[in-house]
Amino acid sequence: MPKKNVSVFFCQECGNETSKWAGKCPACGAWNSLVEEIVDKASVKQRAKVSDVKPTKIIDVATSNEARISTNIDEFDRVLGGGIVPGSMVLVGGDPGIGKSTLLLQTCRQLCLAGVNVLYVSGEESLQQIKIRADRIGNFNDKLDLLCETNLDTIKAVVEREKPTVLIIDSIQTMYNEAVGSAPGSVSQVRESTSVLMEISKVQGIATFIVGHVTKEGTVAGPRVLEHMVDTVLYFEGDRHASYRILRGVKNRFGSTNEIGVFEMRDTGLEEVRNPSSVMLDGRPENATGSIVTCSVEGTRPILVEIQSLVSKTAFEIPRRMATGCDYNRVNLLVAVLERMRDAKANKSCGIFLGRSDIYVNIAGGIRINEPAIDLAIAMAIYSSEKDISIDAKTLIFGEIGLSGEVRSVSMAEQRVNEAKKLGFEKVIIPFANEASVANIKGIEVVGVANVKEAVDALTRKN
Numbered sequence: 001m002p003k004k005n006v007s008v009f010f011c012q013e014c015g016n017e018t019s020k021w022a023g024k025c026p027a028c029g030a031w032n033s034l035v036e037e038i039v040d041k042a043s044v045k046q047r048a049k050v051s052d053v054k055p056t057k058i059i060d061v062a063t064s065n066e067a068r069i070s071t072n073i074d075e076f077d078r079v080l081g082g083g084i085v086p087g088s089m090v091l092v093g094g095d096p097g098i099g100k101s102t103l104l105l106q107t108c109r110q111l112c113l114a115g116v117n118v119l120y121v122s123g124e125e126s127l128q129q130i131k132i133r134a135d136r137i138g139n140f141n142d143k144l145d146l147l148c149e150t151n152l153d154t155i156k157a158v159v160e161r162e163k164p165t166v167l168i169i170d171s172i173q174t175m176y177n178e179a180v181g182s183a184p185g186s187v188s189q190v191r192e193s194t195s196v197l198m199e200i201s202k203v204q205g206i207a208t209f210i211v212g213h214v215t216k217e218g219t220v221a222g223p224r225v226l227e228h229m230v231d232t233v234l235y236f237e238g239d240r241h242a243s244y245r246i247l248r249g250v251k252n253r254f255g256s257t258n259e260i261g262v263f264e265m266r267d268t269g270l271e272e273v274r275n276p277s278s279v280m281l282d283g284r285p286e287n288a289t290g291s292i293v294t295c296s297v298e299g300t301r302p303i304l305v306e307i308q309s310l311v312s313k314t315a316f317e318i319p320r321r322m323a324t325g326c327d328y329n330r331v332n333l334l335v336a337v338l339e340r341m342r343d344a345k346a347n348k349s350c351g352i353f354l355g356r357s358d359i360y361v362n363i364a365g366g367i368r369i370n371e372p373a374i375d376l377a378i379a380m381a382i383y384s385s386e387k388d389i390s391i392d393a394k395t396l397i398f399g400e401i402g403l404s405g406e407v408r409s410v411s412m413a414e415q416r417v418n419e420a421k422k423l424g425f426e427k428v429i430i431p432f433a434n435e436a437s438v439a440n441i442k443g444i445e446v447v448g449v450a451n452v453k454e455a456v457d458a459l460t461r462k463n
């Protein structure tokens, strides 16, 4: 049969494949996201004979109780769900310059010091550049092999010969598979490269880390399908200008997601931050208005953060609203709840008029939180700034706010209160419904509130 190249169109957003170009992706509805690529139909793999395929009984499946490989970086192990699973494939995504290569090179160092064979393949940097970074991080031994290569066939051959236990690919966008006609970084190239690596990884039981660049929209460049293919997806995020970095699990077939690891970028590489709460509260202003501390739970871990708000008279027709680190729409909702309180008879005293005010809400420390448990703190920060009252620095507050101004219970209240106590807070204001669950915690004053008005009263009451 003659070799036939077919032109198909891939959606850059969702990876959907169509035979015709269209302005709008028929699968995900994204505009102008289809790109043409040539697919070599002759390279479709031969399938096994259908009659040979039989299902297996679940009780007959043997599980190898293989131990996970520890990276000896606790923060990284936690996000991975307790260490590296042999044969698994992990995608590490993040903005350029955030520290992906640094983190993985540090992991390589820890692994090779523990006697694990590692192969680090870089398609972005030269051997000298990697060595300069390695010198910053510390000393290495002969267990780490470096390879500067972008051709997947070559990489495959090297991996098959060297048989490393852990393979690092930095980055998937630079990898090139000759069987696919398109340029490196394109949808089909990234997809094909990943499936080749996946095959090597699964067949030989090699744990593979692949680095993926992130687009402006915040997803791994190229197709989303990449996220579906791998076992674990980790995002490395944080403000590039601040030194704190957060490693977040968004998908994990071998552990819980939403665990986070916190690191600080130093000139000696990434340092683990074992007590993120105290770091996040570092440099907090005392007795400033619009500043309040709350507790968010990330995965299984409570983290204290400072919520700041600034309310000022607007100079424009339409007031500005800005939210950094939290959900913009959530802030608008909370503003509406606070405004509505003015009309509600029972809560009149805590209603405020914000229609002529610009409102800025910021979570200090560059962390992003999407948990509704920080609602009450956001609302109180806005209230405090508008009314120009400062909140006691030793008071912490958390709770979800409902549309009628009620304060709803949140999960893991006990852990939150304990974390507050550990960091020296003297008073916590929590949802009324959670009060019973923290009754046995001594040494900290707990105030349960049922609605926003009670929270305002509890905050402004002088002892």
Ligand SMILES: Nc1ncnc2c1ncn2[C@@H]1O[C@H](COP(=O)(O)OP(=O)(O)O)[C@@H](O)[C@H]1O
Binding pocket: 094, 095, 096, 097, 098, 099, 100, 101, 102, 103, 136, 265, 266, 267, 268
């Ligand atoms: N000497 C140094 N001291 C402190 N930080 C450094 C130093 N050199 C590099 N960095 C940090 O390392 C980052 C680059 O990390 P890198 O791992 O190459 O990022 P990525 O692979 O995600 O693009 C830089 O943005 C910078 O913040």
Ligand SMILES: [Mg+2]
Binding pocket: 100, 101, 102, 124, 170
């Ligand atoms: Mg890099």
